[in-house]
Amino acid sequence: MLTNEPNSLHKLEPCAEEMQLLIQQASNLVINYLSNITNEPASNISNLDSHLTEIRKPISEEGLNLDRVLPLIDKHVVRCAVNTAGGTYQAYIPGGGIFASAVGEFIAAATNRYIGVWSIAPAAVEVETSVIRWLCSSVGYPESARGILTSGGSLANFSAIVTARCALLPENFLSGIIYASDQVHASVQKAAMLAGFPSANIRVIETDKQFRINPSLLLTAIEKDKQADLTPFLIVGSVAKENNMWLHIDAAYGGFFVLTERGRKLFKGIDKADSITLDPHKGLFLPYGTGCLLVRNGELLKQAHQVGASYLQDLDLTEDRMNFNDYSPELTRSFRGLRVWLPLKLYGVASFRQYLDEKLDLALWACEELKKIPGIEIIAEPQLSVVAFRCKPKTGNLTTANKKLLELIIATQKTFISSTTINGEVILRIAILCFRTHLAEVQATIDAIKSNIEIED
Numbered sequence: 288m289l290t291n292e293p294n295s296l297h298k299l300e301p302c303a304e305e306m307q308l309l310i311q312q313a314s315n316l317v318i319n320y321l322s323n324i325t326n327e328p329a330s331n332i333s334n335l336d337s338h339l340t341e342i343r344k345p346i347s348e349e350g351l352n353l354d355r356v357l358p359l360i361d362k363h364v365v366r367c368a369v370n371t372a373g374g375t376y377q378a379y380i381p382g383g384g385i386f387a388s389a390v391g392e393f394i395a396a397a398t399n400r401y402i403g404v405w406s407i408a409p410a411a412v413e414v415e416t417s418v419i420r421w422l423c424s425s426v427g428y429p430e431s432a433r434g435i436l437t438s439g440g441s442l443a444n445f446s447a448i449v450t451a452r453c454a455l456l457p458e459n460f461l462s463g464i465i466y467a468s469d470q471v472h473a474s475v476q477k478a479a480m481l482a483g484f485p486s487a488n489i490r491v492i493e494t495d496k497q498f499r500i501n502p503s504l505l506l507t508a509i510e511k512d513k514q515a516d517l518t519p520f521l522i523v524g525s526v527a528k529e530n531n532m533w534l535h536i537d538a539a540y541g542g543f544f545v546l547t548e549r550g551r552k553l554f555k556g557i558d559k560a561d562s563i564t565l566d567p568h569k570g571l572f573l574p575y576g577t578g579c580l581l582v583r584n585g586e587l588l589k590q591a592h593q594v595g596a597s598y599l600q601d602l603d604l605t606e607d608r609m610n611f612n613d614y615s616p617e618l619t620r621s622f623r624g625l626r627v628w629l630p631l632k633l634y635g636v637a638s639f640r641q642y643l644d645e646k647l648d649l650a651l652w653a654c655e656e657l658k659k660i661p662g663i664e665i666i667a668e669p670q671l672s673v674v675a676f677r678c679k680p681k682t683g684n685l686t687t688a689n690k691k692l693l694e695l696i697i698a699t700q701k702t703f704i705s706s707t708t709i710n711g712e713v714i715l716r717i718a719i720l721c722f723r724t725h726l727a728e729v730q731a732t733i734d735a736i737k738s739n740i741e742i743e744d
Contacts, residue, residue, distance in 0.1 A: 298350075312354075312357055313357065316357055316360065316361050316365070317389075320361070320365055324370070324372060324373050324374075325723075327366075327370050327373055328370065328700035329369070329370055329373065329699075329701060330370065330697060330700060330703050331368065331369075332367055342363055342364065369703055370703070371383075372384050372723070373723055374721055374727075375701065375703055375728055375731065375732075376703050376724075377702060377717050377718050377719055377721070377728070377729070378704050378705035378718060379705055380673075380718050380720055381718060381720050381721040382566075382568045382573065382575070383572045383721040384572070384574040385573060387629055387633050387634070388573045388574055388577075388626040388627070388629065388630050389626075391625040392625070392626040394625060394629075395621065395625040396621070396622075400622050401619070402415060402611060402620065402622050403610065403611050403612035403618055403619060403620055404612060405609055408622075409608075411622055412609055414622075414624045414625060414628050415436060415622070415623065416624075417624075417628065418436070418624045419433065419435070419581075421631070422565060422579060422581060425543075425546060426542070426545060426557050426558055426563055426581060431583070431584060431585055432581060432582060432584070432585050433582055433585025433586075433588050433589065433609075434580055434581040434582060434585075434588070434614075435579070435580055435588075435611060435614050436567075436579050437578040437615070438576050438577075439539075439566060439575070439576065439578035440472070440537065440564050440578050441474040441477060441478065441578075442616070443539070443564040443565075443566075443579060444472075444475050444564050444580075445477075445481055446588070446616060447478070447564060448465070448478050448479055448482040448484075448521065449482050449592075450562060450582055450587055450588050450591040450592075451533035451535065451562070452482060452520075452591075453591040454590070454591070455520045455521075455531075455533055456518065460483065460520075461483075461484075461485075462517050463484065463518050463519075463520040463521070464488050464489075464512050464517050464518060464520065465479050465520070466505060466509070466521070466522045467490070467491060467492065467522070468494050468498075468500035469491050469492065469493055470494055472537055472539065474537075475537055476489060492505045509530055519532055520532055521534075521535060522534055522535070533561045533562070534559070534561050535561060536562070536564070537564045539565060539569060539578065540569055540720075541554075542554070542557075542563065542564075543571055543639070544643055544671055544672075546636065546643055547643050549644075549647055550643070550671075553670065553671070558583075561582065561584070562583065563580070563581045564579070565579040566578050569720060571630075572720075572722040573630070577623060577627065592614055592615055592616065593614075646720055646724070647669075647671065649672070649719045649729050650669035650671065650672040650673065650674055651669060652729065653669075653674050654674045656733045657676050657733070657736070660733075660736060661740075662681075662740055663676055663679075663736070664677055664679050672718065673717070673719070674717045674719075675707075677689050677713070677715055678692050678740050685713070689713045689714070690713060692715065692739055692740060696732075696735045696739055699738075701731045701735050702728070704716065704732060717729070717732055
C-alpha cells in the first residue's frame with residue numbers, strides 16, 4: 288500500500304540523527320583500531336572456526352540493531368586477519384591505506400556520483416581527470432596521454448594488452464607474441480590469457496643476476512619468432528621500437544618511486560613506454576582497489592575501449608570531454624579519483640616523497656643488518672624497497688630450513704614476511720612499503736630473524 292506516512296520502507300532512508308549515529312559508532316570502531324594498530328599482532332587468525340561460524344549466520348528478515356552488528360565486524364572481521372594495514376606487514380607488496388583516502392572513499396560512496404560520462408557529474412570527472420593528469424606528468428608523459436583508475440594492476444595490465452592488440456594487431460592477433468622476463472608478475476600472464484592470447488604466445492626471457500631481463504636473449508627470441516612467421520608485438524620490459532612493438536611497463540609496485548630523486552634515476556626512460564601500470568594502493572599507500580593504467584597515446588586507449596549505445600543518446604558525449612567509459616572496460620564505475628585526490632590535496636606531493644625515501648633507506652638498512660647475521664645470504668641487494676635473502680644452514684636441506692625459519696618468524700606475531708621461489712630455491716623477502724613501517728618495525732623483523740635462525744641446524 289502506497290502512503291506518505293513513515294513505515295518500514297524508510298529504513299533505507301535514515302534521518303540526519305540516524306546517519307550521525309551510524310557514522311559516529313563506525314568512526315569510533317575505526318579510530319580505536321587504528322589508534323592501537325602498533326599493538327596489534329602481525330597476524331591474528333587463531334580460533335578461525337568461531338569467527339567464521341559467527342559470520343556465516345543467516346541474514347535475517349528483520350535485521351539487527353547497530354549495537355550488535357558493529358561489534359561483530361570489529362571482533363570477527365577486522366581483527367581476524369593478517370594485519371595488512373600495520374607497519375609489521377612486510378610481505379608481498381604492502382600499502383597500508385591512509386585514513387584521508389578512506390574519508391574520500393566514504394564521501395564518494397555516500398554521495399554516489401556517476402563519473403562514467405562527463406555530463407552527469409562534470410566536477411567529479413574533473414577531479415579524477417586531474418589525478419590522471421598528475422600521474423601522466425609524474426612519469427613524463429605528454430599532454431596527449433590519457434589514463435584510467437582501475438581496481439588494481441591486474442585490470443590495468445589487461446587493458447594495456449587489449450590496447451596494444453587493437454593498435455598493432457587489429458585484424459588477427461593470434462600470431463602475436465608477448466615477451467616478458469621470468470620475474471614478470473602473474474597478473475600479466477592472466478591479462479594476456481583474458482585478452483585472448485594462449486599461453487604458447489608468451490615468451491618468458493631469462494634475467495641476469497640482478498633479475499633484470501637479458502636484452503640479448505630477448506632479441507634472439509624475437510628474431511626466432513619472426514623467422515617462424517609469428518608477430519612479435521608486445522614487450523613487458525625494454526627493447527621495442529626497433530622491432531615496431533608495444534612497450535608496456537608494469538610499474539605497479541615500484542612506479543611511484545619516480546617521485547624521489549633516486550627513483551627518477553632508476554626509472555630514466557619510463558616516459559618512452561607506450562603504456563604504464565601503476566598501483567596507487569601500493570606506492571601512494573592508498574586502500575586496496577586503487578590501480579591505474581597510463582597510455583602515452585591516449586587516443587589508442589580510447590579506440591580500444593569505446594563503443595556506442597542507443598540508450599546513451601541523451602548524454603553529452605562531446606569528443607573533447609573526458610568520458611571514462613570510453614577508456615575503460617567498465618561502464619558503471621566507482622568514483623575512485625576522490626580517494627587519490629583528497630590525500631594529495633591535503634598533504635602535498637612532498638609528504639609522499641618523504642615516505643617513499645624513508646622506505647628506500649629502510650630497505651638498505653635492513654640489507655646491511657641481514658649481512659651481519661651469521662648464516663644469512665643476501666640474494667638480491669635492494670634496488671627499491673624489497674630485500675631477498677635466505678638462511679644457509681651448515682647441514683640439512685635449504686628449502687626445509689627456510690620454510691621453517693619463515694614459520695618461526697611469523698609465529699612471533701611481531702612481523703609478517705613472505706617467501707618466493709627463484710631458480711627452484713625458496714627465498715625469503717622483506718617488502719617495505721606500508722606507510723606505517725618505520726625503523727622500529729623493520730628492527731622487529733631483523734630481531735625475529737636473529738632469534739630464530741639460531742636454532743637452525
